[in-house]
Amino acid sequence: MSNLLEIETANFLTFLGAQRLKPDSVFLLVMGMTGSGKSSLIADCTGRDDAQIGHDLASCELRGFSELQQNEQDETNTRAGTNSIAIFRTGLHDRDVYLIDTPGFDDTNREDVDVLTALAHYLSVSYANNVSINGVLYLHRISDTRIGSSTRRNLEMMKALCGEDAFGNVAIVTTMWSSDHFGIEYAKQCSREKELRDIYLHDMLEGGSRIVNHNQCQTLSQRRSSARNILDMMFDTWKDTKATLKIQHEMVDLNLTLKRTSAGKVLEEEIKSHQRSFERELKALGVPGGRCEGQQRRSADVLLETRDSEIRRMLAENNQALDTMRLSLLEIHKKQERRFIEQVSMMQKEWKDTLREKEEEYRLKDLEYRNRSLYRQEKEINQRKRDIQELQTNSRRLVATESALEYERETFRDLARQGHRQPVELQQVSRFQHGELMKSKQRDKLLEEELEKLRSELETLREETQSKVDTTEKVKREWVGPLLQGVTTGGLGLVGACITAGMLCCVQ
Ligand SMILES: Nc1nc2c(ncn2[C@@H]2O[C@H](COP(=O)(O)OP(=O)(O)O)[C@@H](O)[C@H]2O)c(=O)[nH]1
Numbered sequence: 410m411s412n413l414l415e416i417e418t419a420n421f422l423t424f425l426g427a428q429r430l431k432p433d434s435v436f437l438l439v440m441g442m443t444g445s446g447k448s449s450l451i452a453d454c455t456g457r458d459d460a461q462i463g464h465d466l467a468s469c470e471l472r473g474f475s476e477l478q479q480n481e482q483d484e485t486n487t488r489a490g491t492n493s494i495a496i497f498r499t500g501l502h503d504r505d506v507y508l509i510d511t512p513g514f515d516d517t518n519r520e521d522v523d524v525l526t527a528l529a530h531y532l533s534v535s536y537a538n539n540v541s542i543n544g545v546l547y548l549h550r551i552s553d554t555r556i557g558s559s560t561r562r563n564l565e566m567m568k569a570l571c572g573e574d575a576f577g578n579v580a581i582v583t584t585m586w587s588s589d590h591f592g593i594e595y596a597k598q599c600s601r602e603k604e605l606r607d608i609y610l611h612d613m614l615e616g617g618s619r620i621v622n623h624n625q626c627q628t629l630s631q632r633r634s635s636a637r638n639i640l641d642m643m644f645d646t647w648k649d650t651k652a653t654l655k656i657q658h659e660m661v662d663l664n665l666t667l668k669r670t671s672a673g674k675v676l677e678e679e680i681k682s683h684q685r686s687f688e689r690e691l692k693a694l695g696v697p698g699g700r701c702e703g704q705q706r707r708s709a710d711v712l713l714e715t716r717d718s719e720i721r722r723m724l725a726e727n728n729q730a731l732d733t734m735r736l737s738l739l740e741i742h743k744k745q746e747r748r749f750i751e752q753v754s755m756m757q758k759e760w761k762d763t764l765r766e767k768e769e770e771y772r773l774k775d776l777e778y779r780n781r782s783l784y785r786q787e788k789e790i791n792q793r794k795r796d797i798q799e800l801q802t803n804s805r806r807l808v809a810t811e812s813a814l815e816y817e818r819e820t821f822r823d824l825a826r827q828g829h830r831q832p833v834e835l836q837q838v839s840r841f842q843h844g845e846l847m848k849s850k851q852r853d854k855l856l857e858e859e860l861e862k863l864r865s866e867l868e869t870l871r872e873e874t875q876s877k878v879d880t881t882e883k884v885k886r887e888w889v890g891p892l893l894q895g896v897t898t899g900g901l902g903l904v905g906a907c908i909t910a911g912m913l914c915c916v917q
């Protein structure tokens with residue numbers, strides 16, 4: 410796990426230009442709405458299906474602006490990996506290929522602004538530090554029966570983020586094809602593909618984009634080979650070309666605020682249209698509740714009030730999202746420092762808490778074990794004491810009996826009989842005690858094994874936690890630290906690019 414974190418961190422820093430990279434590395438951005446198959450395609454290309462941690466790191470960014478104010482309520486959602494950016498590396502013809510998994514624009518407005526902010530931030534920082542995107546894979550589910558608003562929104566955002574000049578570096582990858590090439594479903598999907606080409610993607614295809622089908626396959630190896638073929642094909646096409654995405658040019662070269670970029674405008678228009686419909690609804694809610702009376706009227710009022718406050722909350726949220734988009738790259742970057750460090754500290758605290766819990770669990774188990782073994786020893790000692798006492802009593806009796814032997818023959822016979830019975834009784838008692846002892850030893854053995862397992866788990870967890878903490882500290886040092894120092898001192902690429910564009914005055 411910690412090893413994965415290190416790999417992801419290295420990929421992350423490489424993409425941002427904060428770590429040395431092979432000059433012929435290839436970067437492919439993977440976009441598309443949630444559920445279009447991005448993570449699966451990447452997993453099939455890289456052979457990795459455990460890609461989670463990179464999402465954790467980058468989710469710091471996504472949780473940055475409005476979301477942190479919202480506290481922890483959608484922690485699991487953010488952590489689930491659908492809501493964050495992650496970077497994976499694979500090799501092709503001795504070259505490094507980085508696949509950048511991105512979240513879709515299909516949530517609430519607030520989250521879409523966060524997604525755009527994060528994408529704009531990452532893409533711009535890496536561009537400012539001379540890392541270029543070679544191509545974009547945009548995934549589209551051909552199985553969807555209609556092009557809904559969410560699909561349209563994702564398409565529009567992708568077009569606006571890439572810009573016409575980069576259309577030649579975009580491939581639309583259609584996923585989720587029916588495997589029965591003679592069935593009705595497949596025929597419908599083919600006609601949907603045509604509709605896509607003729608209507609929704611017409612401008613992109615004109616601009617040099619292409620459509621590639623990711624065939625639905627029966628087996629895992631067939632699916633992997635289809636994914637790998639797509640990667641091969643796109644690698645061959647783009648390996649020696651570099652694309653400047655429109656958002657990169659707008660934010661770095663032109664130093665526009667996010668709101669004034671093409672993608673920002675698309676999102677702003679979308680949010681404003683939501684605002685308008687909210688306001689219309691709010692107005693309509695003000696109308697008296699018709700002809701109902703009494704209890705009915707009261708329930709209607711409660712419903713109206715609930716909806717009213719819900720709409721007001723959404724309006725406020727949207728306004729806040731629009732405010733966020735007023736920031737320039739440098740402002741976003743500065744603002745992000747505190748968020749990022751806070752988030753990393755939270756992650757580190759979580760890991761350390763887990764370690765502490767494990768240590769406590771181990772301590773308690775160890776105490777229990779010691780307690781048990783002390784108790785057993787005490788029991789054994791007491792038993793021995795009793796044995797000794799019995800022996801002493803017997804021996805005293807024997808001495809007395811011997812001295813009285815002459816006179817007490819009858820007593821001697823009784824004692825002899827008793828002596829005959831005694832060993833049998835003693836044997837029974839000692840067999841019982843032996844059984845108890847064995848059981849207790851068995852329990853101890855199990856406990857010892859458990860303790861040993863716990864000890865080794867604890868040791869591993871300690872090492873992992875230390876390694877994860879070291880790794881995140883490295884991100885803080887190598888990414889946030891230097892780049893942000895660069896922002897203030899004018900030392901690094903991000904500022905360098907702004908100087909190149911004659912924007913130093915804006916920076917200061
Ligand atoms: N039938 C089919 N299912 C797919 C395909 N690609 C992905 N899936 C499934 O679709 C779901 C969403 O895929 P995922 O890769 O998580 O989408 P993402 O949100 O874009 O990353 C998962 O359950 C995948 O197993 C495909 O080509 N065909």
Ligand SMILES: [Mg+2]
Pocket residue numbers: 447448449490491510
């Ligand atoms: Mg995903």
